[in-house]
Amino acid sequence: MKYKVIDGHNDTLLNYMDETSDFDFLKESDAGHLDLIRAQKSGFSGGFFAIFTPNPVSPPSISEFLTEKGYQVPLPDPISSSYAQLHTNKVLAKMLKLEKDSQQQFIIVRSEKEMRDCLNKNVIGGIIHMEGAEAIDLDFNSLYVYHQAGLRSLGPVWSRANNFGEGVPYHFPASPDTGPGLTEKGKQLIRLCNELGVMIDLSHMNEKGFWDTARLSTQPLVATHSNAHKLCPITRNLTDKQLDAIKESNGVVGVTFCANMLRTDGRMDLSAPLEAITDHIHYIADRIGVEHIALGSDFDGCTIPDVIKDVTGVPKLLDQLLRESWTEADIAKLTHLNWLRVLKETGI
Structure with missing residues (x-):
């Protein structure tokens, strides 16, 4: 059975910014994790397409800080607003051109209704x-x-500091309580996003920033690509208390496929089995209910276990959940219904 999937996060647009690559989202490729043809074959019906500005100089990798006890990767340097705007405008232009060139096979989605229409028409819906x-x-x-x-969706911080707050660094094992919360401008940003109907993404936000947002926001709390800290105690994952707050707000957690956010040892080991993903899905669903869990792969933005490999591996994951006693109704909530509800309740 092919499921209709709305995915909480991908970085596929970054592939367009690689000047050494001839990547074309509209053509099938073995490169990267996601393109139109593989998406259509796999039931991928849409998702959140991230516009992300990398640091001018690539930050150090986890492997450079790995010890027997774990790792503590420092935050990358901040970047300027002008540098980020230049990059953002280029990526946004690529996405708008992609929509134009796709002959109605890829649609930029600006509302919950438009995303629902994409699911019904079997075209790919992209949320900016x-x-x-x-x-x-x-x-x-x-x-x-x-x-x-x-x-329609904004993460105030990535894993570095900016004018609005400070992102969480990659530390393992460690608490997500790693630094200061939102600045006054960050709090103002949250309020404006609520007014405009822009979903606020809590992934990459440290714990103080999370609670600042929880106190301020009138929207459902959402972490588009995070897992359970109880199973993998990396700073990027969510504590039980954070999970409970997401439930209380009627929000959602998008479970990510990032290897080092799945494994109990926090390692970037590609041999992680499907159960490494389904364990997080079961844990979060058991803790806060199947109405508050979704998928947030982080395709093209992290290291994906070999068992998934790319978007074509998602049906294998869903079939595994069926074998682990999930019903088709629950899988429909996981794959798309919960995202549709949160989009609607956010005012999108």
């Missing part, structure tokens, strides 16, 4: 997401411009 708000100026003029262009 900004991962790290460095491209947003302190007067918030650019926020309104990006919203008009289609921005």
Whole structure:
């Protein structure tokens, strides 16, 4: 059975910014994790396409800090708003052109209704997401411009500091309570996103920033690509208390396929089995209910276990859940219904 999947996070647009690559989302490829043809074959019906600005110089990798006890990777350096805006505008233009060139096979989605229509018409719906708000100026003029262009989801921070807060570094084993919370401008950003109907993504936010957002936001709390800290105590994963707050807000957690956020040892080991993913799905569903869990792969943004490999491995994961006693009704909530509900309740 082919399931209709809305995915909480991918970084596939980054592939367009690699000048050494001839990547074309509209053509099938062995490169990367996601393209139109593989998506259609796999039931991938849409998702949150991240616009992310990398540091000018690539930050160090986890392997450079790995010890027998784990790792503590420092935060990358902050980037300037002007640098982030230049990159963001280029990626946004690529996405708009992709929609034009796709002959109605890929649609930029600006509402819950449009996403639902994409599922019914078997076309790919792309929600514009900004991962790290460095491209947003302190007067918030650019926020309104990006919203008009289609921005419907925003992570105020990636794993570095900016004008709005400080992201969580990659530490293992460690608590997500790693630094200061939202700045005053960050709190203002949350309020403006609520007014505009822009979903706030808590993934990459440290614990203080999470609770600042929980106190301020009138929307469901959402972590688009995070897992259970209880099973994998990396700073990027969510504690039980955070999971409970997401439930209380009627929000959702998108379980990510990142190897080092799945494994109990926090290692970037590609041999992780399907059960490493389903264990997190079961844990979060048992803790806060199947109405509050979804998928958030992080395709093209992290190291995916070989058992999944790319988007074509998602049906294998869902079949595994069926074998582990999940019903088709529960899988429908996991794959798309919970995302549709949160989009609607956010005002999108």
